[in-house]
Amino acid sequence: MNYGIPYMGSKSKIVKEMIKVFPKADNFYDLFGGGFSVTHAMIVHRSKHYKSFHYNEIRKGACELIKDAIAGKYNYDVFKPNFVTRSEFQVEKERSFYHKIIWSFGNSGKNYLFGKDIEKQKESLHNAVVFDQFDDWAKKFFGFETFGKLKDIKERRLYCKNKIKYNKSKRMDLEQLERLEQLQQLQQLQQLEQLNFYNKSYIDVPIKDNSIIYCDPPYKGTADYDGNNRFNHAEFLDWVHENKSPVFISEYNIDDKRFRCIFKIKKRSLLSSDKSVGDKIEKLYVNKAGLNLLMKNKLNKSGQKL
Ligand SMILES: C[S@@+](CC[C@H](N)C(=O)[O-])C[C@H]1O[C@@H](n2cnc3c(N)ncnc32)[C@H](O)[C@@H]1O
Known part of the structure; x- marks a missing residue:
């Protein structure tokens, strides 16, 4: 199954495995939601584990396109x-x-x-x-x-x-x-009363208590969304580190001891600076709050060792 809309840098191909890792909570936030693949997969496969889902994307028009598609405008x-x-x-x-x-x-x-x-x-x-x-x-x-x-x-x-x-x-x-x-x-999506949309920078999205946050930011030096190549990775990592909620980050590599890699998966990638195609290992990192929660829950749901 394809998840979300066709989108540059979409997680559609790997998302079904990746989302098994996220612990249960009241709210799930997809703060760099892009083509909606992660929120879509969460609603399809994990809707019982959260009370509400929150999709955010900074690009103008993304929320409307997704809402229109759900409402059946493209049927x-x-x-x-x-x-x-x-x-x-x-x-x-x-x-x-x-x-x-x-x-x-x-x-x-x-x-x-x-x-x-x-x-x-x-x-x-x-x-x-x-x-x-x-x-x-x-x-x-x-x-x-x-x-x-x-x-x-x-x-x-x-x-x-x-x-x-x-x-x-x-x-x-x-x-x-x-x-x-x-x-x-x-259009086939159900449980839509649980779904909230935001069109802001990740840092401005209000986060409720008892939430899991997923972040799939632009990769360093690779993706360029609407000419906006000025994403501040250092500021983002500081924000993740200081966050009291468990935050999960998709990246190829984070060389920063404050974050722990808890999941790896091979992904066929079309997005590299020289436009080449090839397999890359996509990783999921977690902040301290997330690691503590996973430890508490004893086992990461993917079955991979922490
Ligand atoms: C790698 S893509 C996300 C892909 C998405 N997970 C999917 O499966 O389609 C990164 C997204 O982050 C968005 N973005 C860039 N800066 C942002 C910011 N400050 N706040 C929120 N979103 C941002 C980009 O427009 C882009 O859509």
Whole structure:
């Protein structure tokens, strides 16, 4: 299962294992919530262990996109996505998080999703699948000019996917529709009365008593969210250390004796400064308050030794 929305630096692939580590409490805070994957997984798998969940993200528009997805705004029954061209993307990404995230390469919000050489064909396929409108290129590609009785956009996309596979033209895939389907799955979320949204810096989110805090801050020197590469890691680590609540931090490496690594997992990563792809070991660190609580609970739920 995919968790959350398509998002640069998403924890979707590893989150199911990672969340087993978090101790029970009244409140769970996801202070660098990004694409919502951690809060989503917590609500799906651990909703009995907390009274409320708190998602925070500093980027403008993230909360609205997630709330809209949960409310069903992106369901194909009500939303027939128009193809977004390169020039529309340049304008719309500044005012719509949907355009910024769904229609950008790697969900980074920066560059347009498709290369110039293939965008016209992508538009042809999109209009055929979503609107059953075939231009000459689409007629040639499919070998017919209407999907006829095949009305469901998801089914049409799968038909298209198989055709692409058969033709071995991998670059033709309808990635934007796959991303939309990930947004649609949020509609199935239950227990929403327990869910709170904040659009602030982590430091300004009011934390209630009896809480577990999870932090997935921008990695040092790697991710760049909306050109905001000035995240102050030293200040953040001081804040974590001084926090009375148990705080868990996702990082590749924290070379600071105040924090203890309690969990490791291999993650296929697309985010590195040289844009290379490879396996990285993602770690979960905890502050003193968190370590004390885990000790008290005797066993870290992942089964890994402290
Ligand atoms: C590594 S991503 C989080 C990914 C998220 N866990 C997921 O699975 O999609 C880091 C996030 O922290 C956000 N961020 C950066 N500075 C922040 C701050 N001061 N307070 C809160 N969020 C911040 C970034 O915009 C980005 O979305």
